[in-house]
Amino acid sequence: xxxxxxxxxxxxxxxxxxxxxxxxxxxxxxxxxxxxxxxxxxxxxxxxxxxxxxxxxxxxxxxxxxxxxxxxxxxxxxxxxxxxxxxxxxxxxxxxxxxxxxxxxxxxxxxxxxxxxxxxxxxxxxxxxxxxxxxxxxxxxxxxxxxxxxxxxxxxxxxxxxxxxxxxxxxxxxxxxxxxxxxxxxxxxxxxxxxxxxxxxxxxxxxxxxxxxxxxxxxxxxxxxxxxxxxxxxxxxxxxxxxxxxxxxxxxxxxxxxxxxxxxxxxxxxxxxxxxxxxxxxxxxxxxxxxxxxxxxxxxxxxxxxxxxxxxxxxxxxxxxxxxxxxxxxxxxxxxxxxxxxxxxxxxxxxxxxxxxxxxxxxxxxxxxxxxxxxxxxxxxxxxxxxxxxxxxxxxxxxxxxxx
Amino acid sequence: xxxxxxxxxxxxxxxxxxxxxxxxxxxxxxxxxxxxxxxxxxxxxxxxxxxxxxxxxxxxxxxxxxxxxxxxxxxxxxxxxxxxxxxxxxxxxxxxxxxxxxxxxxxxxxxxxxxxxxxxxxxxxxxxxxxxxxxxxxxxxxxxxxxxxxxxxxxxxxxxxxxxxxxxxxxxxxxxxxxxxxxxxxxxxxxxxxxxxxxxxxxxxxxxxxxxxxxxxxxxxxxxxxxxxxxxxxxxxxxxxxxxxxxxxxxxxxxxxxxxxxxxxxxxxxxxxxxxxxxxxxxxxxxxxxxxxxxxxxxxxxxxxxxxxxxxxxxxxxxxxxxxxxxxxxxxxxxxxxxxxxxxxxxxxxxxxxxxxxxxxxxxxxxxxxxxxxxxxxxxxxxxxxxxxxxxxxxxxxxxxxxx
DNA sequence: TGAGTTTGTGCCGCAACTAAACAAACTGCG
DNA sequence: CGCAGTTTGTTTAGTTGCGGCACAAACTCA
Numbered sequence: 001x002x003x004x005x006x007x008x009x010x011x012x013x014x015x016x017x018x019x020x021x022x023x024x025x026x027x028x029x030x031x032x033x034x035x036x037x038x039x040x041x042x043x044x045x046x047x048x049x050x051x052x053x054x055x056x057x058x059x060x061x062x063x064x065x066x067x068x069x070x071x072x073x074x075x076x077x078x079x080x081x082x083x084x085x086x087x088x089x090x091x092x093x094x095x096x097x098x099x100x101x102x103x104x105x106x107x108x109x110x111x112x113x114x115x116x117x118x119x120x121x122x123x124x125x126x127x128x129x130x131x132x133x134x135x136x137x138x139x140x141x142x143x144x145x146x147x148x149x150x151x152x153x154x155x156x157x158x159x160x161x162x163x164x165x166x167x168x169x170x171x172x173x174x175x176x177x178x179x180x181x182x183x184x185x186x187x188x189x190x191x192x193x194x195x196x197x198x199x200x201x202x203x204x205x206x207x208x209x210x211x212x213x214x215x216x217x218x219x220x221x222x223x224x225x226x227x228x229x230x231x232x233x234x235x236x237x238x239x240x241x242x243x244x245x246x247x248x249x250x251x252x253x254x255x256x257x258x259x260x261x262x263x264x265x266x267x268x269x270x271x272x273x274x275x276x277x278x279x280x281x282x283x284x285x286x287x288x289x290x291x292x293x294x295x296x297x298x299x300x301x302x303x304x305x306x307x308x309x310x311x312x313x314x315x316x317x318x319x320x321x322x323x324x325x326x327x328x329x330x331x332x333x334x335x336x337x338x339x340x341x342x343x344x345x346x347x348x349x350x351x352x353x354x355x356x357x358x359x360x361x362x363x364x365x366x367x368x369x370x371x372x373x374x375x376x377x378x379x380x381x382x383x384x385x386x387x388x389x390x391x392x393x394x395x396x397x398x399x400x401x402x403x404x
Numbered sequence: 405x406x407x408x409x410x411x412x413x414x415x416x417x418x419x420x421x422x423x424x425x426x427x428x429x430x431x432x433x434x435x436x437x438x439x440x441x442x443x444x445x446x447x448x449x450x451x452x453x454x455x456x457x458x459x460x461x462x463x464x465x466x467x468x469x470x471x472x473x474x475x476x477x478x479x480x481x482x483x484x485x486x487x488x489x490x491x492x493x494x495x496x497x498x499x500x501x502x503x504x505x506x507x508x509x510x511x512x513x514x515x516x517x518x519x520x521x522x523x524x525x526x527x528x529x530x531x532x533x534x535x536x537x538x539x540x541x542x543x544x545x546x547x548x549x550x551x552x553x554x555x556x557x558x559x560x561x562x563x564x565x566x567x568x569x570x571x572x573x574x575x576x577x578x579x580x581x582x583x584x585x586x587x588x589x590x591x592x593x594x595x596x597x598x599x600x601x602x603x604x605x606x607x608x609x610x611x612x613x614x615x616x617x618x619x620x621x622x623x624x625x626x627x628x629x630x631x632x633x634x635x636x637x638x639x640x641x642x643x644x645x646x647x648x649x650x651x652x653x654x655x656x657x658x659x660x661x662x663x664x665x666x667x668x669x670x671x672x673x674x675x676x677x678x679x680x681x682x683x684x685x686x687x688x689x690x691x692x693x694x695x696x697x698x699x700x701x702x703x704x705x706x707x708x709x710x711x712x713x714x715x716x717x718x719x720x721x722x723x724x725x726x727x728x729x730x731x732x733x734x735x736x737x738x739x740x741x742x743x744x745x746x747x748x749x750x751x752x753x754x755x756x757x758x759x760x761x762x763x764x765x766x767x768x769x770x771x772x773x774x775x776x777x778x779x780x781x782x783x784x785x786x787x788x789x790x791x792x793x794x795x796x797x798x799x800x801x802x803x804x805x806x807x808x
Numbered sequence: 809t810g811a812g813t814t815t816g817t818g819c820c821g822c823a824a825c826t827a828a829a830c831a832a833a834c835t836g837c838g
Numbered sequence: 839c840g841c842a843g844t845t846t847g848t849t850t851a852g853t854t855g856c857g858g859c860a861c862a863a864a865c866t867c868a
Contacts, residue, residue, distance in 0.1 A: 016855070035815065047856055049816065065816095075814025076864040159770070166770060220649045233737075237641065244739020245624045251736040251769050259663035259673065267767060269663065332655040333637075333737060335648020363671060365655050366563070366570060420824065439846065448826055453847065469847095479845025480833040 016400075018043060022051045024396045026061050026081050027107050028211045034063070035078035052081060058399055060087050060107060083108040088403075089143070090391035091136040091150040091192055092384045093129070093183070095121065096201065097170040097228040098294050100128055102136035103381065104143060105388030109212035111381060113139045123172040125165075126182050133186040140192065148395055148402065149194035151387030152183045153201040155227050160247035163198055170229045197390040202232030202342070203241055203250070204386025205377065209340055210236040211389060213379035218338035222330060224252060224323075225342030225377070226277050228296045231326075235334060255329050257322040272326040276319050278344050285315035296343060303347045317355065320348050324359025331364040331372055342377040349376055420804075422447060426455045428800045430465050430485050431511050432615045438467070439482035456485060462803055464491050464511060487511035492807070493547070494795035495540040495554040495596055496788045497533070497587070499525060500605065501574040501632040502698050504532055506540035507785065508547060509792030513616035515785060517543045527576040529569075530586050537590040544596065552806065553598035553795030556587045557605040557787040559631050564651035567602055574633045601794040606636030606746070607645055607654070608790025609781065613744055614640040615793060617783035622742035626734060628656060628727075629746030629781070630681050632700045635730075639738060661729040676730040680723050682748050689719035700747060707751045721759065724752050728763025735768040735776055746781040753780055 018041050025031035025040050038048035055061045064080040089104040089112050101117040115135040122128050129152070140147055156168040156179075163180025165173060173179075184196040206223035209215040215223070221236040233252035235242045243249050253273030254266045261270025262280075274280060278299035282289045287302060289295055306312045323345060331339075339360075341349045349356055357374055361367070379385060395402040422445050429435035429444050442452035459465045468484040493508040493516050505521040519539040526532050533556070544551055560569040560577075567584025569577060577583075588600040610627035613619040619627070625640040637656035639646045647653050657677030658670045665674025666684075678684060682703035686693050691706060693699055710716045727749060735743075743764075745753045753760055761778055765771070783789060799806040 018855090033815095038815090044857055045816065046818085046858090050856090073814085074812080074866040076816075078815060157770070237646070242641070245741035246739060246770075248770050249737065249739035251739075254736055254769065255733065256660040256663065259660065266769065329659065330737070332658055333653065333734070335650060335653035335655075337649035365658065365670065366561070366650075366652050422824090437846095442846090449847065450827090450849085451825060454824085477845085478835040478843080480847075482846060 016051060016054060018047065018051050019054060019399050020397050022048070023055055023060060023107075023399055026055070026083060027109075027392070027396060028216070029108065031081055033078035033080055037081060052079070055399065056084075058403055060084060060395075060399060060403075083110065085110075086145070088146040088148045088395075089140075090194070090388045091133070091140065091147055091187070092153075092388040092391070093132045093136060093150070094153045094201065094381075094384045094387060095128060095132065095171060096155050096383075097121065100132045101381075101384065102132050102139060103384050103388075104136070104139050104145065104147075105385060105392075107392065109208065109379070109385045109388070111385070112145070113143060114381070114384075115139060121171045125168075125173045125177045125179055126186070129179070129183050129186045130189075133183070133190050133192070137190040137192060147192050147194055149391035150183070150187045150192055150196040151204075151389070151391035152179070152196070152198040153204045153383040153387040154179055154198060155201050155232075157251060158198055158200050158247050160243065166248070170227065194391065195394060197387075197393075199241075199387065199390055200232065200234070200243075200247075201227070201383040201386075203234040203243055204390065205342055205379075205382040206234035206236050206340070206386070207241050207389045208379055208382040208384075208386035209377055210239070212385060213382060214340045214375045214377055215338060218336070220334065220336040220338075222327075222334055222336035222339045223342065223377070224327065224330070224339065224345055226296065226344040228294050229279060230277055231273050231345075233330070235336070252326065252330060255326045257325040257329075261322075272322070275322045276326065276345065276348075281315055281319055281344060284318055285309075285312045299344050300347045303344070303351055307351060316348060316351050320352055320356050321359055323348060324356050325363055327356075327360045327374070328363035331360065336372060339372055339374045340377050341374065342382070346376040349374060420455060420458060422451065422455050423458060423803050424801050426452070427459055427464060427511075427803050430459070430487060431513075431796070431800060432620070433512065435485055437482035437484055441485060456483070459803065460488075462807055464488060464799075464803065464807075487514065489514075490549070492550040492552045492799075493544075494598070494792050495537070495544065495551055495591070496557075496792040496795070497536045497540060497554070498557045498605065498785075498788045498791060499532060499536065499575060500559050500787075501525065501700075504536045505785075505788065506536050506543060507788050507792075508540070508543050508549065508551075509789060509796075511796065513612065513783070513789045513792070515789070516549070517547055518785070518788075519543060525575045529572075529577045529581045529583055530590070533583070533587050533590045534593075537587070537594045537596070541594040541596055551596050551598055552799055554587070554591045554596055554600040555608075555791030555794035556583070556600070556602040557608045557791040558583055558602060559605050559636075561655060562602055562604050562651050564647065570652070574631065598795065599798065601791075601797075603645075603791065603794055604636065604638070604647070604651075605631070605787040605790075607638040607647055608794065609746055609783075609786045610638035610640050610744070610790070611645050611793045612783055612786040612788075612790035613781055614643070616789060617786060618744045618779045618781055619742060622740070624738065624740040624742075626731075626738055626740035626743045627746065627781070628731065628734070628743065628749055630700065630748040632698050633683060634681055635677050635749075637734070639740070656730065656734060659730045659733050661726040661733075665726075676726070679726045680730065680749065680752075685719055685723055685748060688722055689713075689716045703748050704751045707748070707755055711755060720752060720755050724756055724760050725763055727752060728760050729767055731760075731764045731778070732767035735764065740776060743776055743778045744781050745778065746786070750780040753778060 031037040062084045089106045092103045092105045099119040103114040104112040156165040165177045165179045180198040187196040215221040223234040231253040233250035254271040258270030263269045264271040264274045278295035281299045435441040466488045493510045496507045496509045503523040507518040508516040560572040569581045569583045584602040591600040619625040627638040635657040637654035658675045662674030667673045668675040668678045682699035685703045
């Protein structure tokens with residue numbers, strides 16, 4: 001606060017303007033060589049060369065001058081671009097009903113190391129986050145790599161700009177916990193450098209899948225997934241996560257998908273939330289949920305192992321129809337060009353993809369929208385990778401400033 | 405097509421990079437003076453001065469060197485910026501169930517002239533669009549102003565990239581009419597210069613209200629409006645219209661708002677579409693729709709003139725409750741920071757704003773989201789102005805290229 | 809081996825921008 | 839009325855990111 005609060009960016013603070021976009025292209029694998037980097041950026045070869053050299057100098061990417069004979073196209077082969085293996089990493093952390101886990105993630109969504117993963121979650125967020133961050137810090141010390149930030153995925157809507165967890169339902173945290181600040185404090189206390197970010201796990205899954213998984217290349221990507229209880233949604237628009245004006249968008253669990261369905265705590269009945277989550281599946285299939293495993297795993301195992309059982313199959317079809325109705329409603333509102341499904345929804349899709357696609361096509365208004373591709377999530381640890389994306393974002397936006 | 409299809413923009417084609425943003429600031433009224441233009445653009449005074457001078461030289465804005473004593477702030481008063489009254493215009497056209505209308509619209513959403521407005525719509529889109537464009541061309545000849553483009557608003561979803569009208573329900577056009585191409589052909593035939601664009605009327609209403617009306621300054625603006633039949637929605641995200649990956653987003657008419665409601669042609673029952681449109685209101689209030697006026701006008705008149713009548717009031721409250729349910733669903737999905745309502749929904753809001761806000765707050769999941777401001781549309785001829793925005797967009801994006 | 813093709817690099821120049829110093833136009837106070 | 843203080847417009851010089859161009863390099867194919 002030095003007198004004048006001028007927002008003017010000085011020349012010195014601005015990096016080469018194409019630096020960020022170029023790094024993002026390499027990061028998402030859309031620039032395998034310097035030649036395609038040139039065309040993707042829409043600049044001259046000279047500029048692309050300078051940009052690639054600068055990213056290499058920053059220790060972020062590697063430029064292979066001798067690709068050792070590439071594919072059989074004619075002309076001089078282009079230099080290969082790849083993420084530098086020994087480059088900086090970010091700390092990614094994830095908390096869910098089954099426990100928590102930390103990881104180091106490099107550019108390109110590459111998981112460098114993961115902690116074993118704890119299986120119990122305490123009721124005190126500060127304790128849980130302290131432990132997971134400490135596990136990450138341990139990985140960091142062991143690796144000897146530079147850390148440029150940290151990201152956390154939580155199974156709850158995260159309100160912006162406060163950074164509070166509004167409904168950490170299936171982890172026993174108090175609603176409204178300031179998770180972003182708690183996480184940031186843990187990160188600082190552990191001596192980890194760089195900014196800390198927190199986001200909803202389904203949002204981060206969508207982000208990860210968009211950049212490195214089944215959502216690659218989609219313009220408007222819709223992701224719907226069940227956690228252990230309830231349904232979450234996320235939307236990536238033109239490459240950016242849309243989390244609404246206060247971080248609460250895509251709370252899709254309360255679309256009506258069965259007018260005669262069971263009552264929901266929201267006041268309605270037959271909501272997507274209570275009609276298509278793991279508990280709904282077990283109940284519909286008339287199975288008693290056991291205490292030994294998470295509902296999600298029980299439901300998934302049942303669906304895969306006993307699909308021949310008429311009761312299981314019928315329950316699956318019922319859930320598929322309800323899910324299809326919900327997706328059709330979302331298609332009418334959001335008009336995505338791709339849908340990816342996670343959790344139990346992913347299992348339902350794989351159990352009978354034709355049925356789900358038919359319901360969505362039938363109940364969405366236009367033929368074109370009805371034929372939206374529906375795919376399963378493909379990435380392992382996708383919300384961890386998504387948490388890492390959050391931490392990488394400043395670097396992708398402005399590499400010079402973020403690494404300074 | 406000169407051999408190489410290079411996408412590289414040459415230096416000559418690029419204008420001063422801040423030219424577009426600067427024009428947009430003046431256009432939307434966010435840069436009343438050169439001083440705030442400087443700070444909004446985040447550039448030096450020298451640059452802002454050069455940019456303003458260039459826009460003035462292009463004949464787009466006016467720079468008043470002698471403001472004749474401004475407000476009582478100290479220091480040298482800044483030059484006033486305003487759109488040039490005699491600057492170029494665009495041709496805006498609108499077709500709806502009651503007829504069609506043409507207008508000339510300048511920068512800043514200023515309506516320069518309007519045609520009388522025809523009250524009948526023929527079944528042949530080519531004929532209707534031919535007439536409305538001819539009316540616009542006549543206005544143009546009379547004004548002697550330069551025309552830089554044309555925009556059309558139609559009461560139908562417009563599929564992208566084909567530009568076809570998918571459901572021109574309440575105008576008797578064939579579904580799938582290539583309205584964009586027809587309009588463009590009419591525009592060219594009338595000798596009007598500049599590109600031609602076509603969009604859905606509710607989308608364009610939202611765009612117009614965002615830039616010049618009740619949506620100003622909103623980050624994520626949701627607009628819901630009834631036409632003469634049915635319900636339409638639109639979303640403006642970070643200043644850009646979100647029309648989905650194929651132009652079909654925000655088809656919000658088929659959210660379930662009354663599980664026991666009347667059946668809808670979409671296959672469901674109790675859809676927003678059939679529960680909150682003008683016909684639904686008249687029916688619920690047990691009034692026989694007359695043939696002399698449009699349903700929208702009849703419903704609006706009834707609501708305003710006979711709100712004391714218990715049957716009318718009860719019908720209004722029923723519709724408000726249903727609308728609130730629908731809006732709450734959209735709030736949960738989109739998390740907008742402002743909602744504006746048009747058509748009968750606007751009348752319902754004004755009849756009992758408290759009730760509507762209460763329902764939305766009650767049925768949306770989070771308190772914060774529940775307190776979204778809900779406002780009526782304020783702009784006269786908002787879809788005409790929106791159609792004009794479409795035509796102005798290339799100029800706002802790159803003034804030099806668009807006026808060349 | 810040489811022609812053709814595609815890519816990397818060095819050099820020049822432009823144009824858009826910043827920075828800095830100065831001039832201009834106002835307010836307010838003595 | 840005059841002068842200090844404040845804010846804005848303008849001029850000048852200097853920096854720089856990037857396009858354009860020419861040429862070299864590295865490959866394929868006949």
